Amino acid sequence: MLERISYYIKKYEGVLLYLIFGVLTTVINMVVYYILFASLLLPNLVSNAIAWLAAVAFAFITNKIWVFKSKSFELKIVIKELFAFITARLSTGILDMAIMYVGVDVLKRNSLYAKIFANVLVVILNYIFSKLFIFRKNKE
Structure with missing residues (x-):
C-alpha cells in the first residue's frame, strides 16, 4: 500500500507541488486582496492588481525552484x-x-465568490502555460 502511494506521489510530484504552491499563491492573492479592499478600503481593481503582483512574485520563485525544477x-x-x-x-x-x-463592479456580486471563480480559471491556465512554455524541459 505504501509502495503504491509512494509511486503515485513520485509520478505526479510536479502536479502535486503545483497544486500545493497554487493553493498558497491563491491564499496570498486573496489575503492581500482582502486586506487592501475590505480593511484598507482601497478600490477593487487597485486591491486586485497589488494582490496579483504579490502572488506572481511568490509563484515565479516556487514554480522555478520546486514545481518545474528549473535548475539554471x-x-x-x-x-x-x-x-x-x-x-x-x-x-x-x-x-x-x-x-x-x-463580477463586482458591473454585476454587484460578492467579491469573494468572484475572486474564487477567477482564481480557479487562472490556476488552470497558469499551469498549462508554465508546463508547456515557460519551464519546459528541453530534450537534447
Whole structure:
C-alpha cells in the first residue's frame, strides 16, 4: 500500500507541488486582496492588481525552484523564464481583472465568490502555460 502511494506521489510530484504552491499563491492573492479592499478600503481593481503582483512574485520563485525544477540560475535563462512567466501571468491577470470588474463592479456580486471563480480559471491556465512554455524541459 505504501509502495503504491509512494509511486503515485513520485509520478505526479510536479502536479502535486503545483497544486500545493497554487493553493498558497491563491491564499496570498486573496489575503492581500482582502486586506487592501475590505480593511484598507482601497478600490477593487487597485486591491486586485497589488494582490496579483504579490502572488506572481511568490509563484515565479516556487514554480522555478520546486514545481518545474528549473535548475539554471544563469542570468540569461532566468530573465527569459521571468519574461515568459510575467507575459503568461499578465494574460491571466487580465482575465482575473475582467472577471473581478464584471463580477463586482458591473454585476454587484460578492467579491469573494468572484475572486474564487477567477482564481480557479487562472490556476488552470497558469499551469498549462508554465508546463508547456515557460519551464519546459528541453530534450537534447
